[in-house]
Amino acid sequence: MTTIAVLGAGKIGEALLSGLLQGGRPAEELLFTEKHPERAAELTEQYGVEGLDVASAAQRADVVVVAVKPQDIEPLLDQLAPVIRPGTLVVSLCAGLPTSLYERRLPEGTPVVRVMPNTPMVVSEAMSAISAGKYAQAEHLNLVDDLLQTVGKVARVPENQQDAVTALSGSGPAYFFYLVEAMIDAGILLGIPRDLATRLIIQSAVGAAQMLNRNDQHPVILREAVTSPAGTTIMAIRELEKHGVRAAMLAAIEAARDRSVELGRDHEAD
Numbered sequence: 521m522t523t524i525a526v527l528g529a530g531k532i533g534e535a536l537l538s539g540l541l542q543g544g545r546p547a548e549e550l551l552f553t554e555k556h557p558e559r560a561a562e563l564t565e566q567y568g569v570e571g572l573d574v575a576s577a578a579q580r581a582d583v584v585v586v587a588v589k590p591q592d593i594e595p596l597l598d599q600l601a602p603v604i605r606p607g608t609l610v611v612s613l614c615a616g617l618p619t620s621l622y623e624r625r626l627p628e629g630t631p632v633v634r635v636m637p638n639t640p641m642v643v644s645e646a647m648s649a650i651s652a653g654k655y656a657q658a659e660h661l662n663l664v665d666d667l668l669q670t671v672g673k674v675a676r677v678p679e680n681q682q683d684a685v686t687a688l689s690g691s692g693p694a695y696f697f698y699l700v701e702a703m704i705d706a707g708i709l710l711g712i713p714r715d716l717a718t719r720l721i722i723q724s725a726v727g728a729a730q731m732l733n734r735n736d737q738h739p740v741i742l743r744e745a746v747t748s749p750a751g752t753t754i755m756a757i758r759e760l761e762k763h764g765v766r767a768a769m770l771a772a773i774e775a776a777r778d779r780s781v782e783l784g785r786d787h788e789a790d
């Protein structure tokens with residue numbers, strides 16, 4: 521039995537708890553900590569998972585998953601450092617934070633794995649990228665890989681790619697939601713009722729995602745197959761190009777990468 525404590529059961533922490541439960545992990549093997557007692561009570565009622573304080577969770581956990589905002593890491597490490605048991609595996613889900621931060625602040629030799637997951641974890645379709653810290657061995661990386669495979673797909677990446685990965689797949693679902701939102705608005709502009717516009721666009725997104733997921737055709741080929749000569753799609757593509765949507769996407773993802781780097785810099789050693 522491997523006991524996993526999620527420290528900070530907010531959006532991604534809750535997604536992980538619910539994904540692991542859906543993946544068949546028993547509630548008795550999961551713990552969480554939360555700042556607000558009302559939220560902790562709600563989560564326990566909904567998932568049957570026990571909420572504890574950091575010290576009690578650290579006493580019982582074999583794996584500690586850190587899922588607080590990067591800006592909240594320092595007080596959490598202050599709480600964790602004196603109570604974590606030797607050999608406990610620390611898994612960080614935090615954007616920007618390097619494994620070296622944990623290695624510096626927690627007892628010497630603490631194994632750390634940095635992970636960038638995403639919220640489709642709630643439907644067991646997460647994309648998680650994992651990187652080993654200085655003291656993490658193959659067994660630690662394998663354990664995290666197995667754990668995350670129950671909630672989606674896993675890629676192993678060098679830690680120096682994690683800021684870019686954060687910008688691509690960590691934030692990635694938000695870009696798709698944004699696009700869906702904009703397309704539904706376009707439906708409203710064209711006089712389609714919101715419910716119908718929403719159904720049309722969501723099913724188009726689901727179908728397109730499944731075609732992409734078949735892995736046998738490049739997105740360009742799929743787009744070309746929709747784009748008839750002198751037809752409707754090419755008129756739309758011309759507008760997208762005119763408005764610089766591709767360039768906007770490149771600049772947006774670069775800005776997200778830069779913010780991830782900045783979040784890590786805030787916690788560099790003096």
Ligand SMILES: NC(=O)C1=CN([C@@H]2O[C@H](COP(=O)(O)OP(=O)(O)OC[C@H]3O[C@@H](n4cnc5c(N)ncnc54)[C@H](OP(=O)(O)O)[C@@H]3O)[C@@H](O)[C@H]2O)C=CC1
Nearest residue numbers: 528530531532553554555587588589590592613614615637
């Ligand atoms: N949301 C996402 O799609 C993704 C997020 N991440 C990363 O996951 C982390 C969490 O993000 P997200 O879930 O969105 O953020 P949330 O703010 O939703 O969740 C963090 C939770 O932790 C609580 N918290 C803060 N400090 C402590 C503490 N010392 N002990 C216990 N609980 C604490 C917060 O309470 P309070 O709100 O009161 O401060 C909040 O409920 C971030 O580092 C983010 O970079 C990674 C990938 C995707």
Ligand SMILES: O=C(O)[C@@H]1CCC=N1
Nearest residue numbers: 615686689690691692
């Ligand atoms: O926006 C954020 O900072 C977090 C990290 C990746 C997705 N959400």
